[in-house]
Each structure stands twice: as C-alpha cells, then as structure tokens.
C-alpha cells in the first residue's frame with residue numbers, strides 16, 4: 001500500500017497530465033486554424049502521449065491500492081501569438097513538468113518509497129526527451145524567422161512525426 005502523501009502527489013500529477021493532454025490538443029486546434037496540418041499533427045501526438053502519461057500514473061496508483069480521484073480540469077489557453085510562440089510555450093511547460101517530477105522524486109526518496117522512486121525514474125528520463133524535442137523545434141523556428149517558405153518546410157517536417 002502506498003503512503004498517503006505519495007498517493008496524493010501522484011494523483012495530483014495524474015490530473016496535471018490530463019491537463020497537459022488538453023493543453024497540447026488546444027495547441028493542435030490553434031495550429032490547425034492557421035492551416036498548419038503538420039504542426040497540428042505533431043501537437044495531436046503530443047496530446048496522446050500526455051494521456052498516456054496520465055494513464056501510466058492511474059495504473060500505478062491502482063496497483064498500489066490508492067483511491068484515485070479525478071479532479072476538475074482547468075480550461076487550457078486557446079490562442080498564441082504565433083506557431084513559434086505555441087512551441088515556446090510547450091517547451092516552457094515541459095520545463096515546469098520536469099520540476100514537478102523532481103519534486104515527486106524528492107518525496108519518494110524522503111518517504112523511502114523505492115517502488116515509487118523506480119516508477120518515477122521513467123518520467124525523469126522522459127522529461128529529458130520532452131524538453132529536448134520541444135527545444136529542437138523552437139530553435140528551428142528561430143532559424144526560419146519570418147520566412148513563409150521556411151514555415152511551409154517546417155510544417156512538412158513536423159507532419160512526419162510518428163506515434164510512439
């Protein structure tokens with residue numbers, strides 16, 4: 001049986017991951033409205049990954065005998081200044097999520113909850129990837145500047161993202 005504090009922290013994170021899924025889906029909808037199907041596709045897949053994260057937490061809590069509570073989810077933003085602005089927001093959001101998992105890891109260590117520590121290790125590693133991928137896209141947006149041609153190529157590139 002998992003400790004109360006740890007269960008609460010992971011339950012909170014599960015709800016945050018459901019928010020993250022809606023945040024990226026909102027970005028996908030925004031990019032679609034700009035006629036950028038590739039960038040929108042990238043964000044849709046990102047949204048699916050976040051749902052996967054939430055479910056990974058759900059199943060872990062279930063296995064550890066925790067009572068799982070789904071909370072109300074805040075509405076995500078709907079507008080960004082530009083495609084680049086949306087990806088910058090995604091990058092900054094991932095940095096925030098990394099800090100959240102660092103806190104959960106610190107709690108697992110303090111509670112000597114080794115199962116949760118090992119479980120959380122996957123997310124710590126995942127966040128390294130998440131930050132790197134988002135940052136890579138932001139850097140490419142910086143490179144193309146205001147070029148319409150660049151944006152067109154970028155959209156094609158983002159559209160190549162495969163699930164998983």
Ligand SMILES: [Fe+2]
Nearest residue numbers: 017020050053
């Ligand atoms: Fe996530």
Ligand SMILES: [Fe+2]
Nearest residue numbers: 050094097130
């Ligand atoms: Fe993420």
